[in-house]
Every structure is written in structure tokens, then in C-alpha cells.
Amino acid sequence: MTFILKKSIWLILFLFIIGVLGAWFYGTETNETHRTSQPSNKDEGMKPVETSESTPEIQELSLAEEFKISEDDFEILQQLYQDTQSIHPEFLQIPKLDISTNIIEVGQLEDGSMGVPDNDIDVGWYEPGPLPGEKGNAVLAGHVDSRTGPAIFYELDQLEVGDEIIIQDSNGEELLFEVEKMESFPFDDAPLSEIFGSSDEKRLNLITCTGVFNREQGTHEDRLVVFTKLVEDSISEETPEPPSQIEINGQLLTFHANRDEFVIGYRVYMIEENGEPEHVTSIANHERKSYLMEDPNHNYMVRTVNITGEESE
Structure with missing residues (x-):
């Protein structure tokens, strides 16, 4: 009876040791496999967000x-x-007419009309209106003639659709406008809203006198308006x-x-x-x-x- 009990105790102890060793061996191998199949926190942190291979062209x-x-x-x-691409106008160039002249600021006269330069070589920019390059109608005006002969806009009626108008600021920045149409209106019946009014486009209109000179009125009977539009590709x-x-x-x-x-x-x-x-x-x-x-x-x-x-x- 004693011998049988002792044999049983040794058998149980042997099986227990075998079980412990097996569990230890199995667990060690499992943990090692896990470690090699998963990146460490350090590896994960060093992974680049993007590489040249994954970055689209x-x-x-x-x-x-x-x-x-x-x-x-x-x-x-x-x-x-685009709305910031306007410039303060200082110089005007019209290559076709060989015009290169200064632009000065003018305002509104007491009778409500647009002021004009007091000489026949400069061009006036209507300062209360938009800057060239802003949305709306910027307006320039110049004399067609004077008592001594032709003035700066004497040949303005020779322009055609597609001709270029160049506006430059004091830093040499340029905006290019292109002629879209030309129309003449009675001096007292011009479409002011079309010439001076608001617009979703960036426009520049050039005005001068035309037609017969009315001595009673002291002015020409008509106004020539050259309607131009900004060439967007010209914006630097x-x-x-x-x-x-x-x-x-x-x-x-x-x-x-x-x-x-x-x-x-x-x-x-x-x-x-x-x-x-x-x-x-x-x-x-x-x-x-x-x-x-x-x-x-x-x-x-x-x-x-x-x-x-x-x-x-």
C-alpha cells in the first residue's frame, strides 16, 4: 500500500514537471513569433508619413x-x-497709335461730369471709380484736339477690336487690356451706367470727344468710348x-x-x-x-x- 502510494506520487510529480516544461517551451516560442511579426513602438514612430514612391506626381x-x-x-x-491684382495707373501705352503718356488723377466736376487734364498730352483717370484691374469700369479720358492742333487721343478712333491697351504703375507693373468694341454717343446722352457703373468684369474704358465742335455748347457733339477688358493672363x-x-x-x-x-x-x-x-x-x-x-x-x-x-x- 505504501509502495503503490509512493509510485503514484512520483508519477504525478513527473507529469507535473513535464507539463511545466512543455508550457514554458510553448509559451517562449509563441511570444518570440509575436515579437517578430509586429513592429515595435520605436519602429512605428520612425515610419515616414509619405515616401517618394507613395507621393502622387x-x-x-x-x-x-x-x-x-x-x-x-x-x-x-x-x-x-485676383481682386488684389489692380494697380495705381501712372502710364498709358497704346502700341498701335504709338501713344505713351502719363496718367493723372481727375475727379468729378461741380456739374457732375468727369474732369479732364488741363493739358493736351496727359490722360486723366477717374479716381472715384475702380482702379484698373479691379472689378468694375475704370475710366480714362483725354482730349482729342486743342486750339493748337491734335491732342493725345486724336487718333483714338483708329483703334480696332483686339488692339492692346497697356496700363503701368510707378513700379513698372503692367496690366494688358484688349479692345472689345467702340461706340459714339451724344455728349449729353451717353450710357453712364455702362461706362462708369459696376461690373463683375475687370474693364477699362477710354473716352474722348468726337464729331462736330459745337461753338454754342463749347464742346464736341459726341463722345467716343473705347470699351476694353483685362487680359487675365497679363497679370504678373x-x-x-x-x-x-x-x-x-x-x-x-x-x-x-x-x-x-x-x-x-x-x-x-x-x-x-x-x-x-x-x-x-x-x-x-x-x-x-x-x-x-x-x-x-x-x-x-x-x-x-x-x-x-x-x-x-
Whole structure:
């Protein structure tokens, strides 16, 4: 009886030891497999947000898609930008007529009519109205003749549809307008709303006298109006300033934003061995201004992008 009990105890103890060893061996192998099949927290943190392989080509995306802006918001920002492209007029050029002259400000006279320059070589810009390049009808006026002979707009009636009118500011910035139509009106019955009124388009109208000179009235009987419209492609696109304080810490590239209201984002480029930049990611304005470099052994650069798609140097 004693011998049988002792044998049973040893058998139970043997089985227990075998079980413990088996559990330990099985558990060790399972845990090792788990560790090799899952990335560590450190590996996960070092994973770049985007690589050159996963970044779509710029030309495949619209600016709105690239920088994660809704189409509606993008159109609003575009319109705001276009509205700022007006200039203070200082010089007028009409290549076809070989005209190049100064523009001076004029206002409204006591009788309600538009003022004109007190000489026959300058052109007057109606200052109470829009600037050239703004939505609406900007208006220029010049004399057709004087007591001594022809004046600056003597040949204005020789213009044709499609001819160019160039307005320049004191900094040399230019806007190009194109003639759309020409009409003559009685001096006391011109369509003022069409000439001076509001418009959703960016227009410039040139006025001068025409027709027979009425000595009783002291003026010509008609007014010639040249209606022109801004050629949008003529608007000069300013190069945006680059981002500031670009720094690299380990594999992390960071920079400070350009605060211009028309900046929509940034493009990060990796410089290849041949010196050519390769686009690796785009960063929207609302995103963190940083990028985890895939290959820190390369040089990188960051360029600002504005609403027109222009990049900084």
C-alpha cells in the first residue's frame, strides 16, 4: 500500500514537471513569433508619413487636391487673389497709335461730369471709380484736339477690336487690356451706367470727344468710348517667399510657415545625386510643418506654393 502510494506520487510529480516544461517551451516560442511579426513602438514612430514612391506626381493633382482644400474654398481664395491684382495707373501705352503718356488723377466736376487734364498730352483717370484691374469700369479720358492742333487721343478712333491697351504703375507693373468694341454717343446722352457703373468684369474704358465742335455748347457733339477688358493672363504672378527657420534634427525636417494669406502649402524635395530635386511630399497649410526624411543622407529643400501654383525660389 505504501509502495503503490509512493509510485503514484512520483508519477504525478513527473507529469507535473513535464507539463511545466512543455508550457514554458510553448509559451517562449509563441511570444518570440509575436515579437517578430509586429513592429515595435520605436519602429512605428520612425515610419515616414509619405515616401517618394507613395507621393502622387504633382501634375496628376489639382492644387486643391494636392493641398487638401475644398473646391469652394479654393475658388473663393482665387477670387480674392485676383481682386488684389489692380494697380495705381501712372502710364498709358497704346502700341498701335504709338501713344505713351502719363496718367493723372481727375475727379468729378461741380456739374457732375468727369474732369479732364488741363493739358493736351496727359490722360486723366477717374479716381472715384475702380482702379484698373479691379472689378468694375475704370475710366480714362483725354482730349482729342486743342486750339493748337491734335491732342493725345486724336487718333483714338483708329483703334480696332483686339488692339492692346497697356496700363503701368510707378513700379513698372503692367496690366494688358484688349479692345472689345467702340461706340459714339451724344455728349449729353451717353450710357453712364455702362461706362462708369459696376461690373463683375475687370474693364477699362477710354473716352474722348468726337464729331462736330459745337461753338454754342463749347464742346464736341459726341463722345467716343473705347470699351476694353483685362487680359487675365497679363497679370504678373509674384514669387512667394520661402518658408523660414528650416531645421533638421536627426531624420526630422521642420520649418516655419510663410504667413502670406495666399500661400496654400509647401512642397518638400529630396536632392538626387545628379542635383535634380525629386518631389517627395506636399504639406498643406493646416498640417504640421515637418517631414520625417526617408533618407537623411540626401539634401532636402522646402518650397512655398501660392494660390497660382507659383513656387518660392
